[in-house]
Amino acid sequence: MRVGIFDSGLGGLLTARYVRALHPQADILYYGDTAHLPYGDKSPAQIQSYVRSITAFLCAQGAELIAVACNTASSVAIEAVYDAAGTVPVLDAITPAVRAFQLHRYAEPVGVIGTYTTIRSGIYRTALEKLGYSVQDLATPLLVPLIEEGWLEHPATHAALDTYLSQISGIQTLLLACTHYPLIEPQIHAYYQHVGQKVEILNTAALLAEEIVRNLPPRGSGFFSCWLSDPNPRFLALAERFWEAPILPIPAPIA
Amino acid sequence: MRVGIFDSGLGGLLTARYVRALHPQADILYYGDTAHLPYGDKSPAQIQSYVRSITAFLCAQGAELIAVACNTASSVAIEAVYDAAGTVPVLDAITPAVRAFQLHRYAEPVGVIGTYTTIRSGIYRTALEKLGYSVQDLATPLLVPLIEEGWLEHPATHAALDTYLSQISGIQTLLLACTHYPLIEPQIHAYYQHVGQKVEILNTAALLAEEIVRNLPPRGSGFFSCWLSDPNPRFLALAERFWEAPILPIPAPIA
Structure with a gap:
């Protein structure tokens, strides 16, 4: 059984890598919509039109489970994915994170950082407030380009x-609501150490990976294929940073 | 006579503003391809397909002159613009800058900074080297997102x-080969003052604006219209930063 994982770009490869780490035999089809990044x-209307095509493409490639690794798409376009997936089950990036907040009681206030569109959708704020958490959310749009530049330890970061x-000072738990952000988790820890705050950090990519693995059969062939809608060579180095192994992307039809 | 100015996003509004400053009666149609930014x-293939549609759209709106304010599109997709423009004349962002280097003798080495795609195309390097200049070019992909965040004076910038x-230390002239960069020209000056280098700074947006004005009749009605392919409210504040006046963008067909 193949899982089709997609993201606006390469960040979702981190989710794929976590899946592979938890389940080395998992069969993974990856689609990065590099022609349209950043989402x-x-x-929302734009993103819905992209994800519809991507979902149809992955299903046509044999995906029997679709995982939306992109928080932005999960926030504002999940209905379009359901629609295009038909009977194929769909996992989004948000539900596993919200469920984690339901199963465990994390210290509050809870901080949520993500892209402009994810934060503006209010999806995490609404869900966590329903669970009784006090929430401080913030769009942090520069973190993705900084990570994409590879400046993980740079003074600008x-x-x-x-x-x-x-x-969002005063928070006690921080949710990284963007697939890219785990790459700078050490720098985020360093910030809190420097200012002398104790903050627990949760990452939606890891939580989604666990959810994917729970939905896969225990056996597989370890298949991996990576399509990029714009296979610009610039993305190669970055893809390998996320996947932590050489990668050979296949040009894909534009979503 | 209306000039159609377009850019991948909002940076080209700076060119439009320079045009208006030089020629208050200029009639300007602006198209920002915010659905596909950043270019x-x-x-190149992606960008060519976008600019073809935009050019056709602006011509259909009555543009009798097309100005490509985007350095990236000018670098890798100008033939597609010519093609779609038919008999309507086309100005690109690169030729006025190269002509400036031909008409005046600037001190060398010349530094060129721009987006990844512009620099990778080598278009400025090739043209300036043909004129006998020694050139150091560099992709500086974080500057656009930093400017878009409004962090002009921020430590990260x-x-x-x-x-x-x-x-690119050791240069004597610096060409800002991206429409966004003039917004941080003061910070670039401050850098050179701090390190004690004397560097002359040239900006392609201003040079293109002069070229546009040379091609417009002296009279006009001062018409201005701004279409955005994705009129996300996020872009409004930024548009007004470039245009330096309130702006009411019109949703445009997707390129």
Whole structure:
């Protein structure tokens, strides 16, 4: 059984890597919509039209489970995915995170950082407030380009984190609501250590990966294929940073 | 006579503003392809397909002159614009800058900074080297998102400039080969003052604006219209930062 994982770009490869780490035989079809990235500042209508085509493409390639690794798409376009997936089951990036907040009682206030569109949708805020949490959410749109530049330890990344995280000071739990952000989790920890705050960090990519693995059969062939809608060579180095292994992307039809 | 100015996003509004400053009666049709921004890390084939539709749209709206305010599109997709424009004349962002280097003798080495795709195309390097200049070019992909976040004076912007500009140290002239960059020209000046270098800064947006005005009749009605392919409210504040006046974008057909 093949799981089709997609993202606006390459961040979802981190989810794929977590899946592979938990389940080395998992069969993974990956689609990165690099022709349209970033989704984070596009409108819901745009994103819905992209994800519809991607879902249909992955199903046509034999995916029997669809996982939306992109928080932005999960926030504003999940109905379009359901619609295109038909009878194929769909996992989104948000439900596993919300369920984690339901199963365990995390310390509050809870901070949520993500792209402009994810935060603007209010999806995490609404869900967590329903569970009785007090929430401080914040759009942090520079973190994706900083990570894509590979500047994980760069002063610009630290300066951006200083500005962003100081705007949600006082939180006790922080949800990384974007697939890219786990790559700078050490820098986020360093920030809190520096300012002397104890903050627990949760990452939606890891929670989604666990959910995917729970839905896969125990046996598989370890198949992996990666399509990119725009296979610009620039993305190769970045893809390998997320996947932590060489990767040979296949040009895909534009969503 | 109306000039149709387009860009991948909002940066070209700076060119439009320069045109208006030089020629208050200029009639301007502006198209910002916010549904597909940023062009700077997309492939030439993708960008060609976008600019073809935009050019046709602007011509259908009555543009009798097309100006490609986007350096990336000018670098890798100008033939597609010519093709779609038919008999309507086309100005690109690169020729006026190259002509400036031909008419005046600027001190060298010349630094060129722009998006990943612009720099990778080598278009400025090739043209300037043909004129006998020694050139150091560098992709500086974080500057656009930093400017779009409005962090003109933020430590992250200064840190990014430190890293980027130190990689082309020794230059005597710097060409800002991206429509966004003039917004941080003061910060770039501050960097060179800080490191004690004298560097002359040239900006392609201003040079293109002068070229547009040379091609417009002296009279006009001062008409201005702004279409955005994705009129996300997020872009409004940014549009007004470039245009320096309130703006009411019209949703446009997707390119």
